[in-house]
Amino acid sequence: MKPYPTPGTDPAHDILRYEKHSLDVIFGPGTVAVIGASDAPGSVGNTLVRNLIEGSFGGVVYPVNPRRKSVMGIRAYPAVGEVPEPVDLAVIATPAPTVPGVVRQCVDAGVKGAIVISAGFRETGSEGAELEERVLEEARRGGMRLIGPNCLGVMRPHTGFNATFAQAMALPGSVGFISQSGALLTSILDWSLQENVGFSYFVSIGSMLDVGWGDLIYYLGDDPRTKSIVLYMESVGDVRSFLSAAREVALSKPIIVIKAGRTEAAAKAAASHTGALTGSDRVLDAAFRRSGVLRVDSISDLFYMAEALSKQPRPQGPRLTIITNAGGPGVLATDALIDGGGELARLSGETMGELDALLPEAWSRGNPVDVLGDADPERYTKAVEIARKDPGSDGALVILTPQAMTDSTRTAEHLRSQARGREPILASWMGGAEIAAGREILNRAGIPTFAYPDTAARIFNYMWRYSSNLRSLYETPVLADEPGESDRERAAGEIIERVRGKGRTLLTEAESKQLLAAYGIPTVETRVAEGEDEAVEAAGEIGYPVVLKLNSETITHKTDVGGVKLDLKDGDAVRRAFREIRGGVSAEDFQGVTVQPMVPLDGYELIVGSNIDPQFGPVLLFGSGGSLVEVMEDYELGLPPLNTTLARRLMERTRIYRALQGVRGRDPVDLGALERLLVRFSQLVVEQPWIREIDINPLLASSERLIALDARVLLHDADTEEGELPRPAIRPYPEQYVERTEMKDGTPVTIRPIRPEDEPLIVKFHETLSEESVYMRYFRAMRLSQRTAHERLTRICFVDYDREMALVAERRNPETGEREILGVGRLSKLHGIPEAEFALIVSDPYQGQGLGTGLLSRLLEVGRREGLRRVIADILPQNRAMQRICKKLGFKLRHDPEEQLVKAEIDLRAPVGA
Known part of the structure; x- marks a missing residue:
C-alpha cells in the first residue's frame, strides 16, 4: 500500500501523485469571475481585472457588473450565474453588505473558491462581524474555500x-510570503522589486474567515x-491548525515569522504566581518553539533568514x-555573535598549522x-577552505x-567554489558601488551576503537556534510512565x-496535594x-518541628493573612500558632489548619505551574520558585503535553538549570526524575480540563528528593459549560x-496510537520484515538502514494526532517481558478535504x-470518530492478502491498468456492513 507522505520526506514517496487540493481553485483557476469589476481607472475593480488579463496564467477572466455591458472592452455579465461556463474562482470587490448575497449566488453557481477583497466586516464592529458569519454560512453550504475578507488578494x-x-x-522565486496586512504586502512588493527578491506565492490573508495559516502552510509545504515560508x-486564528501544519512542514521547509504586538502589555492574573508570570507574547514564543517556527524581530531579518535558509544548510x-x-569588522561580528548566544569556533592544531603555512607572519x-x-583572492579562498574543514566549526562568515x-x-x-558544503557559509x-559586483556574484552562487558583519552574525545565530530547536523537538524521548496502566x-x-x-472552585491545600499525588x-x-x-x-505523630498552615476553601x-507558621518545636507552639491563624481570618474563611513536617530547605526552590492563555489554552511554567518568584523572573513557558525531551528543553532555558546540575560542591539534582515529574504534571493539566x-x-x-x-x-x-x-x-x-x-492464537495484543518514545521499538520491528513485506508496503526495495534512520523515524513516531493517526499492535514478550511492536497502521488526512489514505504493514x-x-x-473506526468521509489506498496487484482484508471490511476495489495498481476506497458515511 502506498502512504500519503509529506513531499520530500522519503525518497520512496517522491514519485507519488497527490489528490487535488481544495485551494487549487484559488491559486490555479481556469476561469475567474471578478465581481465588482469596473471601468473607473484606479478603482479596485478596475485594477483587479487589469492585473488578471495582463498576467500570463492562461485562464479566462469574466467581469461581473450588473450595470455595465463591458469592462475594459471585455463583455461583462450581470451575475456570476450568467457566466457562460463554470467559474472556478470568484474575486469579490463589492460593498460589504452585498457580499453575503454575492457568495450565495456563487455557491448556487457551483463556484468552489473565492477571494473577498471587500472591507467593512468584523474590523468595523458587531454589525460587520454578523456580516462575516453570514458569508461563512453561505460559503460552507457549498463547500467553498474563501480567502479574506479585507485582503489585497493573491x-x-x-x-x-x-x-x-x-x-x-x-518576481518569481522560492519564498512563499503570507501576510495579514495588505499595506505591508505592497511595501514588501516594492522592496522586492528593487532588491530582485522573488516569490513562489504572495498571499494577503486578511481576516482569515475560512482559509487560515494552517491551510496555507500545508499548501506551500x-x-x-x-x-521557505515567511509570515x-x-x-494566530485557529491555533491547532497553525501548530499542526507548522510542526509538519517545518521539518522540510523553514518557516519564519514576524509577529506584531510584541510589546503589548500582557494580561495579569494576580490571583496566582503562574498567572502573573505568563503573558501572551511569551506564550507565543513557546508555541513557535514547539512547532519548529523561527521568530524574528524585524522585517529585514524575516527575508534575510528566508534567503539564508533557502541557500545554505x-x-x-x-x-x-x-x-x-x-x-575591526571581525570584532563587531564577534560581539554580535556572543551577544546572541553563539560561540567562536576553537580552531584545531591541525587547522592552525595549515593557516600558519598559508598566511603572513602578522596574521x-x-x-x-x-x-x-x-x-589576494587565492589567499582568501584557501584560508576559507582550510577553516571550513575544521571539525570544531559549525559555519563560516x-x-x-x-x-x-x-x-x-x-x-x-574565487569564493563561489565554497558555496556548497556541509556547514553554511x-x-x-x-561598502557600496565598489563591491556591488562581488556581492552580486556571491548571491547568484548561493552565498547570502550582508552589508554589515554584525547582521551576518545575528543571522547565523538565528540559523543555529532554528536548527537546534528542530533537532530537540524530534530527539527521541524516554517513556516517562506506561500509559493506560494507572487510574490517575x-x-x-x-x-x-x-x-x-x-x-467551590478553590481546592484546599490538602485537596491540591491529593490531586498531585494521584499523578x-x-x-x-x-x-x-x-x-x-x-x-x-497530628504534630506529635508527624514529629517536631512542624509547620501549620491555614486550611481555607x-x-x-495564606501568607498574606498570617496563615503560615514555621518551625514549631512543641505542643505549646502549635497551640499558639493555631490560635493566631484562626484569629487572623473570619470564621467563614477558616476550615482548620494543615500540619506538615518542617522540611529543611536544603535544595532549590522551584515553581511548576499552569494557567490558561486565551489563544493557546493551558500553558506550563517552570523556573525558580519561592516567595520572590515574580521578582527573580527566572522562568520559561511551554505547551502541554510534554515528553521527557521537551521537559528537559524547558528546564534548560532557565538560569536555575545550571545550578540544578550541581555547583559549588553541591550534588546535582536527579534531572531524569525532574523530567518525569514535569511530564506527569503536563498530563495532569491536559487530562483534567x-x-x-x-x-x-x-x-x-x-x-x-x-x-x-x-x-x-x-x-x-x-457556570462554565x-x-x-x-x-x-x-x-x-x-x-x-x-x-x-x-490474535487468532489467543495472544493478548494492545492496539494503540504510536508515540515518539516508540522509535527504538519501531527499529526492532523493521528488523522482522522480509524484503517482500517491505516491497508490498513501499512499492520498492528499501535497505534496513534507510528505513530505520532517525530522520525518517521522526516522521513516523512524532505524530500530530490532528493530522495523522498511526496505530501500533503491541504485545509483551512472555520470555523477556519487553514490549514488541507487531504491526503498524497509519491514517493520513489529505490536505484540505475530509479524506485520508491508509497504509499498513505487519x-x-x-x-x-x-x-x-x-x-x-480500528483505523476505520478512528476515521469515523474523527469526521472523515472517505478512506483510500493504492495496493500492488500481487498483494492479494491486503486486497482480501479490504474486501472483508467493505472497501470497493478497482484495478487501474494505467498505474498498474489496485485502488481501494470506502465511504465512511455509509452504514457499517452496508
Whole structure:
C-alpha cells in the first residue's frame, strides 16, 4: 500500500501523485469571475481585472457588473450565474453588505473558491462581524474555500496569476510570503522589486474567515517551488491548525515569522504566581518553539533568514569561524555573535598549522582569522577552505572590506567554489558601488551576503537556534510512565468533582496535594486538623518541628493573612500558632489548619505551574520558585503535553538549570526524575480540563528528593459549560483509541496510537520484515538502514494526532517481558478535504493472525470518530492478502491498468456492513 507522505520526506514517496487540493481553485483557476469589476481607472475593480488579463496564467477572466455591458472592452455579465461556463474562482470587490448575497449566488453557481477583497466586516464592529458569519454560512453550504475578507488578494508569480489590486507583479522565486496586512504586502512588493527578491506565492490573508495559516502552510509545504515560508502575523486564528501544519512542514521547509504586538502589555492574573508570570507574547514564543517556527524581530531579518535558509544548510551548532581582511569588522561580528548566544569556533592544531603555512607572519593566529588587508583572492579562498574543514566549526562568515589591494570582484569569483558544503557559509561584503559586483556574484552562487558583519552574525545565530530547536523537538524521548496502566485520571477526577459538587472552585491545600499525588508527584505529608487538640496530636505523630498552615476553601495566599507558621518545636507552639491563624481570618474563611513536617530547605526552590492563555489554552511554567518568584523572573513557558525531551528543553532555558546540575560542591539534582515529574504534571493539566490555574510553589529539588511543599489549584467557574473548557493547543495522546484484543492464537495484543518514545521499538520491528513485506508496503526495495534512520523515524513516531493517526499492535514478550511492536497502521488526512489514505504493514512472523484486519478495522473506526468521509489506498496487484482484508471490511476495489495498481476506497458515511 502506498502512504500519503509529506513531499520530500522519503525518497520512496517522491514519485507519488497527490489528490487535488481544495485551494487549487484559488491559486490555479481556469476561469475567474471578478465581481465588482469596473471601468473607473484606479478603482479596485478596475485594477483587479487589469492585473488578471495582463498576467500570463492562461485562464479566462469574466467581469461581473450588473450595470455595465463591458469592462475594459471585455463583455461583462450581470451575475456570476450568467457566466457562460463554470467559474472556478470568484474575486469579490463589492460593498460589504452585498457580499453575503454575492457568495450565495456563487455557491448556487457551483463556484468552489473565492477571494473577498471587500472591507467593512468584523474590523468595523458587531454589525460587520454578523456580516462575516453570514458569508461563512453561505460559503460552507457549498463547500467553498474563501480567502479574506479585507485582503489585497493573491499572486502566483511563476504562472503569472495576479488576483490582487497591487500596482505590480512580484518576481518569481522560492519564498512563499503570507501576510495579514495588505499595506505591508505592497511595501514588501516594492522592496522586492528593487532588491530582485522573488516569490513562489504572495498571499494577503486578511481576516482569515475560512482559509487560515494552517491551510496555507500545508499548501506551500506541498509546493515544489517553495523553499521557505515567511509570515507576517497579527493574530494566530485557529491555533491547532497553525501548530499542526507548522510542526509538519517545518521539518522540510523553514518557516519564519514576524509577529506584531510584541510589546503589548500582557494580561495579569494576580490571583496566582503562574498567572502573573505568563503573558501572551511569551506564550507565543513557546508555541513557535514547539512547532519548529523561527521568530524574528524585524522585517529585514524575516527575508534575510528566508534567503539564508533557502541557500545554505542549517548549522548543527553555535560555533562560527570568522575570516576577515580587517580586524575591526571581525570584532563587531564577534560581539554580535556572543551577544546572541553563539560561540567562536576553537580552531584545531591541525587547522592552525595549515593557516600558519598559508598566511603572513602578522596574521591573527586565532579566530577571527585575519588574512590581512593585502590578501589576494587565492589567499582568501584557501584560508576559507582550510577553516571550513575544521571539525570544531559549525559555519563560516567571510568579511571583506574594500582596501587598496583588495579585489572584491575576483575574490567573490574565487569564493563561489565554497558555496556548497556541509556547514553554511555567509558573507559580508562591506561598502557600496565598489563591491556591488562581488556581492552580486556571491548571491547568484548561493552565498547570502550582508552589508554589515554584525547582521551576518545575528543571522547565523538565528540559523543555529532554528536548527537546534528542530533537532530537540524530534530527539527521541524516554517513556516517562506506561500509559493506560494507572487510574490517575479517574482518581484525580473524583477529587475535582467532589470540590465542584460543593460549589467551590478553590481546592484546599490538602485537596491540591491529593490531586498531585494521584499523578505520582511527591508531596510533603499533610494532615488536616479542625481543632487545636487535633493539631497537637497530628504534630506529635508527624514529629517536631512542624509547620501549620491555614486550611481555607476561600483564601488563595495564606501568607498574606498570617496563615503560615514555621518551625514549631512543641505542643505549646502549635497551640499558639493555631490560635493566631484562626484569629487572623473570619470564621467563614477558616476550615482548620494543615500540619506538615518542617522540611529543611536544603535544595532549590522551584515553581511548576499552569494557567490558561486565551489563544493557546493551558500553558506550563517552570523556573525558580519561592516567595520572590515574580521578582527573580527566572522562568520559561511551554505547551502541554510534554515528553521527557521537551521537559528537559524547558528546564534548560532557565538560569536555575545550571545550578540544578550541581555547583559549588553541591550534588546535582536527579534531572531524569525532574523530567518525569514535569511530564506527569503536563498530563495532569491536559487530562483534567476543569483546572484553570495550578501552582506547585515551592517544589523542593535536591540530590536526594523532589517534593512539593505547597500547592494551589483553582477550577473554572461553576457556570462554565463542559464544551467551553479550554483545550490544549497541541492535541494530547489520544488514550480513547487504546484497545486490548487478541490474535487468532489467543495472544493478548494492545492496539494503540504510536508515540515518539516508540522509535527504538519501531527499529526492532523493521528488523522482522522480509524484503517482500517491505516491497508490498513501499512499492520498492528499501535497505534496513534507510528505513530505520532517525530522520525518517521522526516522521513516523512524532505524530500530530490532528493530522495523522498511526496505530501500533503491541504485545509483551512472555520470555523477556519487553514490549514488541507487531504491526503498524497509519491514517493520513489529505490536505484540505475530509479524506485520508491508509497504509499498513505487519511483522512477518505474525502475519495471518488477524492483525492486519484488526489494525485496519480500528483505523476505520478512528476515521469515523474523527469526521472523515472517505478512506483510500493504492495496493500492488500481487498483494492479494491486503486486497482480501479490504474486501472483508467493505472497501470497493478497482484495478487501474494505467498505474498498474489496485485502488481501494470506502465511504465512511455509509452504514457499517452496508
